[in-house]
Amino acid sequence: MSKIRIATTSLAGCFGCHMSFLDMDERLVALLEHVELNRSPLTDIKHCGPCDIGLVEGGLCNTDNVHVLREFRDNCKILIAVGACAINGGVPAMRNHFTLRECLEEAFLNGVGVENPQIPNDVELPLLLDKVRPLHELVHVDYYLPGCPPSADEFLSVLGDLLEGREPALPKKLLHYD
Amino acid sequence: MEQNATSPSNQGHPSNLRRVAIDPISRVEGHGRITLLLDDENHIHEARFHIVEFRGFEKFIQGRPYWEVPFLVQRLCGICPVSHQLAAAKAVDQLVGVERLTPTAEKLRRLLHFGQTLQSHALHFFHLSSPDLLFGFGSNPAQRNIVGVLDKYPELALKGVKLRKYGQQVIAAIAGKRIHGTATVPGGMNKILSIAERDALLVDIKDILAWSQDALALNEQIHTANPEHRDFATIRSNFLSMVGSGGELEIYHGGLRARSASGATIFDQFDYRGYQQIIREEVRPWSYMKFPFLIELGKEQGWYRVGPLARVNNCNFISTPLAEAARKRFREFGQGGFVHDTLAYHWARMIEALHCAEAIYMLLHDDEITGTDLVADLGEKRREGIGVIEAPRGTLFHHYQIDEEGLITKANLIVSTTGNNQAMNESVRSVANEYLDGHEITEGLLNHLEVAVRAYDPCLSCATHALGKMPLQVELLDADGALLDRLTKGSNGMIERTL
Numbered sequence: 001m002s003k004i005r006i007a008t009t010s011l012a013g014c015f016g017c018h019m020s021f022l023d024m025d026e027r028l029v030a031l032l033e034h035v036e037l038n039r040s041p042l043t044d045i046k047h048c049g050p051c052d053i054g055l056v057e058g059g060l061c062n063t064d065n066v067h068v069l070r071e072f073r074d075n076c077k078i079l080i081a082v083g084a085c086a087i088n089g090g091v092p093a094m095r096n097h098f099t100l101r102e103c104l105e106e107a108f109l110n111g112v113g114v115e116n117p118q119i120p121n122d123v124e125l126p127l128l129l130d131k132v133r134p135l136h137e138l139v140h141v142d143y144y145l146p147g148c149p150p151s152a153d154e155f156l157s158v159l160g161d162l163l164e165g166r167e168p169a170l171p172k173k174l175l176h177y178d
Numbered sequence: 179m180e181q182n183a184t185s186p187s188n189q190g191h192p193s194n195l196r197r198v199a200i201d202p203i204s205r206v207e208g209h210g211r212i213t214l215l216l217d218d219e220n221h222i223h224e225a226r227f228h229i230v231e232f233r234g235f236e237k238f239i240q241g242r243p244y245w246e247v248p249f250l251v252q253r254l255c256g257i258c259p260v261s262h263q264l265a266a267a268k269a270v271d272q273l274v275g276v277e278r279l280t281p282t283a284e285k286l287r288r289l290l291h292f293g294q295t296l297q298s299h300a301l302h303f304f305h306l307s308s309p310d311l312l313f314g315f316g317s318n319p320a321q322r323n324i325v326g327v328l329d330k331y332p333e334l335a336l337k338g339v340k341l342r343k344y345g346q347q348v349i350a351a352i353a354g355k356r357i358h359g360t361a362t363v364p365g366g367m368n369k370i371l372s373i374a375e376r377d378a379l380l381v382d383i384k385d386i387l388a389w390s391q392d393a394l395a396l397n398e399q400i401h402t403a404n405p406e407h408r409d410f411a412t413i414r415s416n417f418l419s420m421v422g423s424g425g426e427l428e429i430y431h432g433g434l435r436a437r438s439a440s441g442a443t444i445f446d447q448f449d450y451r452g453y454q455q456i457i458r459e460e461v462r463p464w465s466y467m468k469f470p471f472l473i474e475l476g477k478e479q480g481w482y483r484v485g486p487l488a489r490v491n492n493c494n495f496i497s498t499p500l501a502e503a504a505r506k507r508f509r510e511f512g513q514g515g516f517v518h519d520t521l522a523y524h525w526a527r528m529i530e531a532l533h534c535a536e537a538i539y540m541l542l543h544d545d546e547i548t549g550t551d552l553v554a555d556l557g558e559k560r561r562e563g564i565g566v567i568e569a570p571r572g573t574l575f576h577h578y579q580i581d582e583e584g585l586i587t588k589a590n591l592i593v594s595t596t597g598n599n600q601a602m603n604e605s606v607r608s609v610a611n612e613y614l615d616g617h618e619i620t621e622g623l624l625n626h627l628e629v630a631v632r633a634y635d636p637c638l639s640c641a642t643h644a645l646g647k648m649p650l651q652v653e654l655l656d657a658d659g660a661l662l663d664r665l666t667k668g669s670n671g672m673i674e675r676t677l
């Protein structure tokens with residue numbers, strides 16, 4: 001059986017969803033026998049190639065996130081929004097209650113102990129979006145994996161279903177609040 | 179790798195420099211980018227390490243109740259959420275007037291933090307950095323990852339996976355789940371560690387001790403056996419860390435110590451609640467991460483390094499025997515002075531991992547760990563709290579002010595990785611000049627720059643708690659104010675229709 005190719009990325013997230021993926025522990029080793037990792041923070045592949053599944057953590061907070069998400073959508077047959085941030089913006093979206101300028105000014109102009117106050121502005125810095133947005137506002141999302149973060153068991157359940165060609169459905173015991 | 183001869187970076191460079199970007203830096207946590215500007219002969223004119231993400235935490239936390247903060251703020255970082263929760267909790271203790279926790283609560287917090295540090299250090303070495311050190315910096319990129327290590331060194335990789343797992347299990351036993359659990363309450367902890375939970379953790383602790391020793395031996399061997407590792411990305415710097423009251427390595431509570439590159443004391447046992455008197459942070463236009471410096475030495479000379487290398491160099495001793503023996507060998511390697519080798523971060527990190535394993539062993543054998551007195555009597559409410567902790571990546575500062583209703587009015591964070599911002603830039607420059615200057619740029623050479631950054635184990639996820647730059651957006655509204663069209667100028671300078 002040829003391996004299933006998976007890409008993963010973190011956009012405006014905290015990496016907790018990726019850490020939870022690694023929380024499969026020894027089961028990750030078994031999974032990797034059926035899976036080939038493409039672009040991911042764990043590999044040195046910088047751009048997503050053609051993949052079967054894309055796992056995306058975090059919402060959209062800047063134009064880099066937008067480009068990466070488009071790249072994932074263009075290349076992945078199945079795109080999964082992983083975790084609260086990807087699904088509805090999560091904690092980073094708390095900034096939506098303020099204007100971007102207020103947030104920038106607090107960090108770089110009015111913060112405690114700030115030397116040389118100025119708002120960073122350089123061609124190397126991606127533009128920030130006015131609001132943090134969930135993935136589905138930009139691209140079509142095939143599945144949503146809830147949780148902050150989703151547990152390792154959830155990842156295994158969904159990936160197991162997809163590997164075996166079933167429509168993924170989380171068993172009831174995995175659907176719960178913290 | 180992206181090579182873009184017409185990138186906007188060329189603007190303002192009459193000599194028509196070529197830009198090479200590593201974007202994203204991989205096998206680190208979070209979003210960073212390295213850029214080089216090169217001339218026709220491939221001579222390096224500029225090498226920079228940028229943090230490209232901004233969050234705005236200091237602002238959006240305002241108006242939230244103080245007791246919510248530890249659980250909100252840990253969502254800055256899924257790798258060291260416990261460190262953020264604990265630093266915030268220490269600040270919250272001050273807000274509710276608690277000077278001293280109950281013995282059980284303090285021990286539970288320490289156990290929790292040792293679990294956090296063990297899992298984070300194991301993750302960094304085995305899952306992220308070991309491919310460079312085992313296969314070579316310029317080795318085949320297709321193999322240079324944890325899957326490659328599992329293929330080639332299955333036994334070693336599996337030990338790494340299990341070390342990390344154990345640290346996560348310690349966290350789960352105390353905080354309810356491995357990532358973003360809840361453990362702290364104002365003035366204490368929310369749950370006991372039951373005897374059954376303690377016994378379950380005791381089952382594997384002997385293996386964990388043995389594997390931590392193996393991981394240390396491997397890193398010590400890699401560093402001491404490769405003379406070229408001594409100079410790679412190496413810079414001389416000041417060091418900042420927390421130490422215990424006897425000058426011992428301390429990751430939960432103590433005073434601040436800063437020493438110069440030659441070992442001279444800049445300050446010692448400094449009460450961290452006065453941090454504003456010793457540290458300021460400079461903003462530079464090309465990174466969202468600020469550049470902190472020691473006020474006493476000024477902007478140019480005052481930058482420092484934090485994290486395992488700083489802590490192991492800075493402390494007088496380590497309180498657990500195996501890690502202390504390892505520290506002595508480390509010290510001998512430095513011939514009595516500081517070890518400034520950037521790649522010795524890995525070695526120092528594994529000394530700490532072993533210390534964590536030993537400390538967990540001791541705490542699990544301490545009867546008070548299963549005690550039931552979890553919350554101290556609350557004292558007089560205060561309007562300001564400052565919590566500092568040694569997170570896996572270095573000294574972490576959380577500072578909050580509240581109004582009379584307990585809502586946050588001001589927040590400041592100096593996250594650990596920020597402490598190494600200048601150092602990472604210096605190391606990137608050093609490697610660029612030493613290894614890339616005048617050469618044809620290859621993938622393998624570019625990975626050398628990432629190896630330099632990785633040594634610091636940067637967590638660029640929490641380094642970006644501040645927010646970035648304004649998008650240029652034009653909106654076309656009709657007479658009723660309904661949006662008809664929207665054009666946005668992207669980071670690549672392209673104008674896109676984004677309606």
Ligand code: SF4
Nearest residue numbers: 013014016083084085
């Ligand atoms: S959903 Fe939770 S764990 Fe995942 S990125 Fe967001 S804050 Fe982190």
